[in-house]
Amino acid sequence: MRGPGFLDTLQAACPGAVIGSSLESIDPWIEVAPEKLVEVCQWLKKSSESRFDSLECITAVDWFEPDAKKAAKVSWKPHLEMVYHLWSTVSRMSLVLKTQLPRWQGDVAGQLPDLPSVVGVWRTADWHEREVYDLSGVNFTGHPDLRRILCPEDWEGYPLRKDYQMPLEYHGIRGR
Numbered sequence: 001m002r003g004p005g006f007l008d009t010l011q012a013a014c015p016g017a018v019i020g021s022s023l024e025s026i027d028p029w030i031e032v033a034p035e036k037l038v039e040v041c042q043w044l045k046k047s048s049e050s051r052f053d054s055l056e057c058i059t060a061v062d063w064f065e066p067d068a069k070k071a072a073k074v075s076w077k078p079h080l081e082m083v084y085h086l087w088s089t090v091s092r093m094s095l096v097l098k099t100q101l102p103r104w105q106g107d108v109a110g111q112l113p114d115l116p117s118v119v120g121v122w123r124t125a126d127w128h129e130r131e132v133y134d135l136s137g138v139n140f141t142g143h144p145d146l147r148r149i150l151c152p153e154d155w156e157g158y159p160l161r162k163d164y165q166m167p168l169e170y171h172g173i174r175g176r
Contacts, residue, residue, distance in 0.1 A: 006023065006048070006049075006050075007021055007023060007030070009048070010030070010040070010043065010044075010048070013043050013047060014032075014036055014039050014040050014043055016033065016036065017032045017033055017036035017039060017040050018030060018031070018032060019031040019032060019033055027094065027096050028094070028095055028096065029095070029096035029097070029098055030095065030096075030097055030098070031097075031098040031099065031100070032097060032098070032099050033099070034082075034099045034100070034101060034115055034116075035116070037097070037099055037115065037116055037118065038116045038117075038118055038120070038121065040097065041084075041097070041118045041121040041122070042121055044086060044095070044097075045121055045122070049091070050088045050090065050091045050093050050095070051088050051090040051091065052086040052087065052088045052093075052095060053087075053088060053089055053090065054086065054087040054088070054089060054122070054124075055084065055085070055086060055087075055118070055121075055122035055124050055125055055128065056085040056086065056087050056094075057084075057085050057128055058082065058083070058084050058085075058125065058128035058129060058131075058132055059082070059083040059085075059132070060080050060081070060082055060083075060132045060135075060136035060138055060160065061080065061081040061082075061083060062080055062103070062136065062160065062161050062162045063076055063078055063079050063080070063081055064078040064103060064161070064162045064163060065078070065162070066162050066163050078103050079100050079101060079102055079103055080100070080101045080102070080103055080113060080136065080138065081098055081099070081100050081101075082098065082099045082100075082101060082115060082132075082138070083096060083097070083098055084096065084097040084098075084118075099115070101113040101115060101138065103161075112133075112137050112138060112139040113137075113138055113139065114138075114139045114140075114141050115138055115139070115140055115141070116140070116141050116142055117129055117140040117141060117142040117143040117144075117146075119140075119142070119143055119144060120142070126143070126144070126145070127149065129143055129146065130143075130145070130146060130147065130148070130149040131149055131150065133146055133147075133148070133149075134148040134149050134150050134151050134158075135150065135151070135158060135159050135160040136158050136160045136161060137157075137158035137161060155170075
């Protein structure tokens, strides 16, 4: 997989999908356009020589600086970065897929960003997507059962977001 041949083949199979890459790093990665995520995942699982048949985990990284002084110095705009760790049992290789989302849909606080579900590609995405939805607030469109998995159904907010405020009380029980 290392080298331009793999990337050229992917770009030919999924035009406009690849935004960036580093296949020579310790953890090779490819950044894809969010709307092309499912197409790329299907190709990586079924059509590439590497056959990435296992989704190991999905993580959301909140690129947000809550401190106004520090925020003024950062070079990036606040966003969520989705990170998918893939494994191929055939070629014994790993690959990281990345895609970026706005923190909030239309920059409206509380409006979750949408990303297509990859449950149809890897069944294990069911639990991973539910965890990201629950803790980081990403709406996976097309998910068969998107609901909270770790927090109670009536929990408000997304605990892994950097601007999350822990409630002082939950159902009459005071926290620390």
